[in-house]
Amino acid sequence: MPKVWSNWSGSLKFTPGKLIHPKTETELQKQVLRALDKKQKIRVVGAGHSSSPLVVTDELLVSLENFKKVERIDKEKQQAWTGTGLTVKESGSELLEHGLSFHNTGDVDIQYIAGAISTGTHGTGTGLQNLSSMLSGCRMVCADGQIKEFTEEKDGKDFFDAIRVSLGTMGIMTSMRLNLLQAFKLERKEWCTHTDNCMENLQELMDKNRNFDFYWYPRSDLVKLRILNEPGQGMQDIPYAQLQQEYSGWAIDVLPKERSLKFDEMEYALPQEVGPQCFLEVRKMIKEKFRRDVAWRVLYRTVKADDFYISPCSERDTVTISLHQNVGYPIMDFFRSIEPVFLHYGGRPHWGKKHTLKAADISNCYPRLNDFLRARQKMDPEGIFINEHLSKQIFDL
């Protein structure tokens, strides 16, 4: 009997027709060919950290948990092929053993690196693109059941601008070639100050530090400034804030943080220049209307622009603002009330988090959506890699 599948937070539950865990690429290929014969649709599931219905299906669900190899490591070119069943933590730790590193990670490292890449997941830093920017090659079981290998130099920039953020809709990736950096260390410092001090000095905090973000606490109007720099670099002292925590280590160990308390999240990506106004409006709304129940922080981050067709950071330097709330709270009333503020400032939803947009709104948010859909159509003409949520709510197919 198929079991109920649940995401990390428990806010997304469904029963797939069948959940398979292939051990090899050949075994996966056979399953895809069988699904093609039966005209079944296929979705791929990662660690389940996402809370949007990208993976929901009552047909075939594929787990790639057995695809955990890191191979073809090229230290000179700073590239490696990583299996798509590795989490950010697993792949980052193994790459570190070979002296290589991701340029950035998100705030947690429990997602599969493939899921993070496919959804445009990011860390923070005005000079740092999202994790999808690392992808420069991939092996896939394609919609015709064939196993193919793609690289940016062979298949071109346009193809990779489509596939880097593609929500698992162009094929089933089994391995990804990533552009990496030489392993490096970071010093992490966390400071507490009043929101007013943070906003007055926001540009300097963004400009002078490799990684900077802040958490705003709705029930105290305090913020936590989170700053990471290579040793001796960046702002060493912040006279208007109190240092609360300080430690250092390899980037993969210091960038993410552990989270035991489960939450759901809505995040929008905005043009960097309107980030402060949007944040102040969100803050005002939460203080006036929502902090009776809402005490979780709001996270403000920055991401460098990219060229990827449906990346939330496509063609604009970006600020992201995330709302959080404990699992168990009726989150959507809160999220739905704030969402129009994000949209007013030109926001684009994070693909893996909660949002309520329909295809017409998505089309307004993503000017290169049609370029993406054309590239996707070529790779998957029968639409076997999309579910109802994607075809109706997101792509209007």
Added chain:
Amino acid sequence: MRKIGYKKWVIPGGYIPFATNGREPELLSQDKISILNLNKEPTTIRMTVYYQEEEPVSGYPLEIKGMRVKKFRVNDLIDPFPVVLEKEYSLIIEADKPVVVQFLKMNTGHKNVAMLGTIAYGTDI
């Protein structure tokens, strides 16, 4: 020598107003708790929040180092769930070693700031 404090403390009269005036967090309407640990070793506390109509909520783990005091606003507790503002609640604090607990309230929602401090009810039962 008898240790100072109790392992269980009861605060029956919790209520955090939604209305607030002035710069935060200094002038935020709040319930605040001070816990003094006069043991040499750290102590771990857990809390249970009781409401008039809803089920109790337990958790809110905190550690207090030996020979130290910890002060926190009830407003800021979120694990496992925020304490709801503008709603009557009671609180039980349970420590694994004897501690001393003081409870403070500030309501800045009114024209004149009101403050009250009281020792909670301690028990080893």
